[in-house]
Amino acid sequence: MRLILVGPPGxxxxxxxxxxxxxxxxxxxxxxxxxxxxxxxxTKLGLHAKSFMDAGxxxxxSVTNDMVADRLTHPDAKNGFLxxxxxxxxxxxxxxxxxxxxxxxxxxxxxxFKLENAEIIKRLAGxxxxxxxxxxxxxxxxxxKVAGVCDSCGGELYQRPDDAENVIANRLAVYSExxxxxxxxxxxxxxxKSISAVGxxxxxxxxxxxxxx
Ligand code: ADP
Ligand code: ZN
Numbered sequence: 001m002r003l004i005l006v007g008p009p010g011x012x013x014x015x016x017x018x019x020x021x022x023x024x025x026x027x028x029x030x031x032x033x034x035x036x037x038x039x040x041x042x043t044k045l046g047l048h049a050k051s052f053m054d055a056g057x058x059x060x061x062s063v064t065n066d067m068v069a070d071r072l073t074h075p076d077a078k079n080g081f082l083x084x085x086x087x088x089x090x091x092x093x094x095x096x097x098x099x100x101x102x103x104x105x106x107x108x109x110x111x112x113f114k115l116e117n118a119e120i121i122k123r124l125a126g127x128x129x130x131x132x133x134x135x136x137x138x139x140x141x142x143x144x145k146v147a148g149v150c151d152s153c154g155g156e157l158y159q160r161p162d163d164a165e166n167v168i169a170n171r172l173a174v175y176s177e178x179x180x181x182x183x184x185x186x187x188x189x190x191x192x193k194s195i196s197a198v199g200x201x202x203x204x205x206x207x208x209x210x211x212x213x
Pocket of ligand 1: 010
């Protein structure tokens with residue numbers, strides 16, 4: 001299964017990606033996670049990406065495309081993959097298409113998560129991420145057992161700089177201007193499946209799997 005997840009920030013793509021990757025036994029490839037790992041490790045790539053990310057803008061395609069192309073050559077992606085957070089504009093979608101055509105391994109499906117703007121803002125503003133394992137939670141909707149502490153690994157929870165309220169508006173604008181156009185792009189290729197991102201995590205996971213059958 002070669003699968004892409006698309007949806008606004010805060011739609012829960014990351015949470016669902018973990019479940020879907022395990023269901024289909026494919027690697028979960030999140031460009032946001034790869035960038036954050038590089039920032040944490042203070043690599044050249046991380047230093048370059050940080051200023052774009054903190055402002056809620058896209059990291060330039062020249063950097064992102066090569067990073068993904070390289071990741072897709074890893075042995076674990078041989079029999080499929082789940083891309084979470086990529087492509088995020090038409091240029092990236094074109095690049096990916098060409099890259100996959102070259103290897104004769106076209107996409108199987110693109111799964112869109114739909115969510116209202118008002119709900120997105122509520123989710124992002126209360127979202128917290130773990131410094132240890134990267135898992136996300138929410139101060140109200142998915143409160144950890146102990147405030148500020150990750151349920152999965154005991155790591156410290158923090159607010160991502162791009163979840164700050166003044167950055168959220170820009171991320172939503174970037175999403176509607178740059179990312180939303182790829183939804184029609186994949187629709188015209190006959191690859192698009194859309195589901196609502198409202199509800200319990202398990203409910204949405206079941207919806208996603210049903211849509212991909
Ligand atoms: P979210 O889905 O909540 O916006 P991500 O972790 O997917 O969070 O992305 C965080 C940030 O990482 C983005 O706002 C952007 O700066 C950068 N980023 C992630 N994926 C891409 C991509 N495909 N192209 C450019 N920038 C990206
Ligand atoms: Zn953790």
